[in-house]
Amino acid sequence: xxxxxxxxxxxxxxxxxxxxxxxxxxxxxxxxxxxxxxxxxxxxxxxxxxxxxxxxxxxxxxxxxxxxxxxxxxxxxxxxxxxxxxxxxxxxxxxxxxxxxxxxxxxxxxxxxxxxxxxxxxxxxxxxxxxxxxxxxxxxxxxxxxxxxxxxxxxxxxxxxxxxxxxxxxxxxxxxxxxxxxxxxxxxxxxxxxxxxxxxxxxxxxxxxxxxxxxxxxxxxxxxxxxxxxxxxxxxxxxxxxxxxxxxxxxxxxxxxxxxxxxxxxxxxxxxxxxxxxxxxxxxxxxxxxxxxxxxxxxxxxxxxxxxxxxxxxxxxxxxxxxxxxxxxxxxxxxxxxxxxxxxxxxxxxxxxxxxxxxxxxxxxxxxxxxxxxxxxxxxxxxxxxxxxxxxxxxxxxxxxxxxxxxxxxxxxxxxxxxxxxxxxxxxxxxxxxxxxxx
Amino acid sequence: xxxxxxxxxxxxxxxxxxxxxxxxxxxxxxxxxxxxxxxxxxxxxxxxxxxxxxxxxxxxxxxxxxxxxxxxxxxxxxxxxxxxxxxxxxxxxxxxxxxxxxxxxxxxxxxxxxxxxxxxxxxxxxxxxxxxxxxxxxxxxxxxxxxxxxxxxxxxxxxxxxxxxxxxxxxxxxxxxxxxxxxxxxxxxxxxxxxxxxxxxxxxxxxxxxxxxxxxxxxxxxxxxxxxxxxx
Numbered sequence: 301x302x303x304x305x306x307x308x309x310x311x312x313x314x315x316x317x318x319x320x321x322x323x324x325x326x327x328x329x330x331x332x333x334x335x336x337x338x339x340x341x342x343x344x345x346x347x348x349x350x351x352x353x354x355x356x357x358x359x360x361x362x363x364x365x366x367x368x369x370x371x372x373x374x375x376x377x378x379x380x381x382x383x384x385x386x387x388x389x390x391x392x393x394x395x396x397x398x399x400x401x402x403x404x405x406x407x408x409x410x411x412x413x414x415x416x417x418x419x420x421x422x423x424x425x426x427x428x429x430x431x432x433x434x435x436x437x438x439x440x441x442x443x444x445x446x447x448x449x450x451x452x453x454x455x456x457x458x459x460x461x462x463x464x465x466x467x468x469x470x471x472x473x474x475x476x477x478x479x480x481x482x483x484x485x486x487x488x489x490x491x492x493x494x495x496x497x498x499x500x501x502x503x504x505x506x507x508x509x510x511x512x513x514x515x516x517x518x519x520x521x522x523x524x525x526x527x528x529x530x531x532x533x534x535x536x537x538x539x540x541x542x543x544x545x546x547x548x549x550x551x552x553x554x555x556x557x558x559x560x561x562x563x564x565x566x567x568x569x570x571x572x573x574x575x576x577x578x579x580x581x582x583x584x585x586x587x588x589x590x591x592x593x594x595x596x597x598x599x600x601x602x603x604x605x606x607x608x609x610x611x612x613x614x615x616x617x618x619x620x621x622x623x624x625x626x627x628x629x630x631x632x633x634x635x636x637x638x639x640x641x642x643x644x645x646x647x648x649x650x651x652x653x654x655x656x657x658x659x660x661x662x663x664x665x666x667x668x669x670x671x672x673x674x675x676x677x678x679x680x681x682x683x684x685x686x687x688x689x690x691x692x693x694x695x696x697x698x699x700x701x702x703x704x705x706x707x708x709x710x711x712x713x714x715x716x717x718x719x720x721x722x723x724x725x726x727x728x729x730x731x732x733x734x735x736x737x738x739x
Numbered sequence: 740x741x742x743x744x745x746x747x748x749x750x751x752x753x754x755x756x757x758x759x760x761x762x763x764x765x766x767x768x769x770x771x772x773x774x775x776x777x778x779x780x781x782x783x784x785x786x787x788x789x790x791x792x793x794x795x796x797x798x799x800x801x802x803x804x805x806x807x808x809x810x811x812x813x814x815x816x817x818x819x820x821x822x823x824x825x826x827x828x829x830x831x832x833x834x835x836x837x838x839x840x841x842x843x844x845x846x847x848x849x850x851x852x853x854x855x856x857x858x859x860x861x862x863x864x865x866x867x868x869x870x871x872x873x874x875x876x877x878x879x880x881x882x883x884x885x886x887x888x889x890x891x892x893x894x895x896x897x898x899x900x901x902x903x904x905x906x907x908x909x910x911x912x913x914x915x916x917x918x919x920x921x922x923x924x925x926x927x928x929x930x931x932x933x934x935x936x937x938x939x940x941x942x943x944x945x946x947x948x949x950x951x952x953x954x955x956x957x958x959x960x961x962x963x964x965x966x967x968x969x970x971x
Binding site: 301304311312314315639640643644645646647648649650651652653731732733 | 789792794795814815818819821822823827833835837838846847849850851852894898
C-alpha cells in the first residue's frame with residue numbers, strides 16, 4: 301500500500317499545486333533558517349578529533365593571583381608558564397605530552413623571484429604530531445632527540461609546500477627561516493581541526509599554523525609568543541630570562557592519558573608538583589589543577605558562543621511558526637478533500653488507511669520541503685559568508701556536510717509529519733456518509 | 740437473509756433539536772432480491788441506505804447483514820465488511836477526478852489487499868461488463884454522465900459484492916442513459932447480487948421485484964412490484 305499512498309500523494313500535490321507549493325515553501329524557509337544556525341552550531345561544537353578526544357587532556361595549573369581567580373568562578377589559567385610547562389615536559393609522566401605555543405617566522409624562498417614572507421608558526425615538542433594524529437603527505441615529524449639537541453628541523457603544511465616547492469616531496473630539503481636553515485622532515489596533508497582544540501586561546505576557529513619547529517629551538521632563539529600572554533604580577537626584571545622565570549602564562553600543555561587510573565595518577569603527579577612549587581613560594585592559591593579531555597575543554601571554555609545558542613532558539617521558534625502555517629494549509633487541504641476521504645471510507649478504507657495515506661502525503665511534502673530547505677540553508681550560509689566574509693574563521697563555518705544535509709531532510713520530514721498529525725486526525729474523523737451527497 | 744433490520748431507529752441530536760430520521764424501521768431483504776426504495780425528500784431513504792451500507796451508526800434496534808449482527812462492530816471491521824460485501828452506486832457517480840477509469844475501479848480493490856495481477860483481472864473484467872474497455876485510461880471528465888455511472892457500477896462490482904446499494908443511480912442521467920443503467924443493474928441482479936435502489940421515479944421503481952415506501956422515517960408499505968404497477 302505504501303507505493304499506492306505515494307502515488308496518491310503525488311496526485312494530490314499535482315491537484316493542488318499552489319497549496320502544496322505554499323506548504324513546501326513554509327517548510328523550506330523554516331528548515332533553511334533553522335538549519336543555517338544548527339549547521340553553524342554543529343561545526344562549532346563538533347568533536348575535532350573524535351578518535352582520540354577522550355585520551356588527550358588539557359593541563360591547567362593554578363599559579364594565579366591569590367586574591368583573584370584567573371577566570372571566575374575559581375578556574376585556573378588557560379595556559380601554563382614556561383617554568384611549569386618545561387618541568388612537566390621534562391618529567392615525561394604521561395604516555396605522551398606536548399608543550400607548544402604560537403609564534404611567527406619569516407620564510408626566505410630559494411626562488412629569487414619570490415619575496416620573503418611571514419608565516420604563522422608553532423613551536424612545539426615532538427609528540428605534537430603523533431598525539432594529535434596529524435596526517436602527513438610526505439615524511440613525518442621529528443623525534444625527541446631532535447628536541448633535546450635543538451635540531452633545526454621543520455614540518456610544513458601542504459599549502460606552504462606547494463607555494464615553495466610546487467607540491468613536490470620536499471622532505472630532506474632546506475627551508476630558510478629568519479636566515480637560519482631548517483631541514484624539512486615532513487609535509488602535512490590537509491588538516492584543520494575545528495575547533496582548533498590544541499590552542500583555543502588564540503582564535504578557536506583560526507587556521508592551523510603553516511610551519512612547525514622544535515620548542516627547544518624557539519626558546520634558544522628567544523622567540524616570544526605570537527598569541528595571548530597574561531601575567532598576574534609584574535616582572536621584577538626585564539629580559540628573556542626574567543620572562544621565562546615569570547608567572548606569565550603563554551604556553552599550552554597537553555598530556556595523553558589512557559583510562560581513569562592514568563588520569564588519577566597524572567593528577568596526583570600535578571598536585572605533588574604544585575606542592576613542591578609552593579615550598580618555593582609559588583602557587584599561592586589552594587590546589588586547583590585541572591585535567592580536561594578535548595570535549596570537556598571545549599565545554600569549559602564555551603567554544604560555542606552563547607549568541608549561537610540564542611540564535612538557535614530563535615531559529616527553532618521560526619521553524620515552529622512555519623510549521624503552524626503548514627498545519628493551517630494542510631488542514632485546508634484536508635477539508636477540501638473531505639469528499640474524497642468520505643468516498644474512500646465508503647469504499648472500504650479504514651481510518652487507519654486514511655491516516656496512512658495523508659501521513660505519507662505529508663512525508664512527501666516534508667521531503668520536498670527538506671530538499672528546498674537544503675537549498676535555503678545553503679543560501680543562508682552564503683548570506684552569513686557575505687556579511688562576515690572578512691573574518692577568516694567564519695569561512696570555515698560556512699560548510700555543509702552530508703550529515704547536515706541528511707539532518708535537514710530528516711528534520712523537514714519529521715516536522716511535516718508532526719504538522720500533519722492534527723489535520724490527518726481530522727481527516728480520519730470524516731464520516732463515510734457525510735460528503736457523498738455533495739460530491 | 741441478506742439484510743434484516745428490526746425496530747431500527749436513528750436520531751440526530753444537536754444542542755436544541757432532536758430529529759428522528761428513522762423510527763421502528765423493520766425490513767428484511769432476501770439474497771438475490773432487487774428492492775426499490777422510494778419516498779418524499781427527507782423521509783429517511785438516504786439514512787436507511789447509509790445504515791444499510793454501514794456508512795452510519797444507528798441509535799437503536801438490531802441490524803444483521805448477511806447473518807452478522809453489525810451493532811457493535813468497530814471501525815475497521817465495518818470498513819472490511821463494506822469493502823467485501825457491499826457495493827455502492829451514487830447519484831453523482833462519485834468518481835475521483837484525478838484518477839483514470841482503471842484506477843477509479845481499483846480503489847476498493849486496493850483496500851481489499853489483492854495482489855496486482857488479481858486486481859488487474861477483476862478490473863478488466865468489470866470494465867468489459869460495463870462496456871468501457873476502450874476507455875480505461877480516460878479520466879472521468881472525458882466521459883459522459885452515463886459512462887461515468889457505468890464506471891461507478893464497475894467499481895461497485897469489482898469486489899464481487901453480494902449486496903449492491905444504489906442511491907438514485909439514474910438521477911443525473913437522461914432517460915436513455917437511465918434505461919441503459921437500469922438494464923445493467925437488472926443483469927447484475929439476475930446474476931445473484933442483491934440490490935437495494937433508492938429512486939424517486941416510479942417507472943424505475945416498478946422494475947424492481949419489490950418496492951418499499953418510506954415516510955417520516957417509517958416503512959410505509961412493502962408491496963409487491965406487480966401490485967404497485969397495477970395501482971400506478
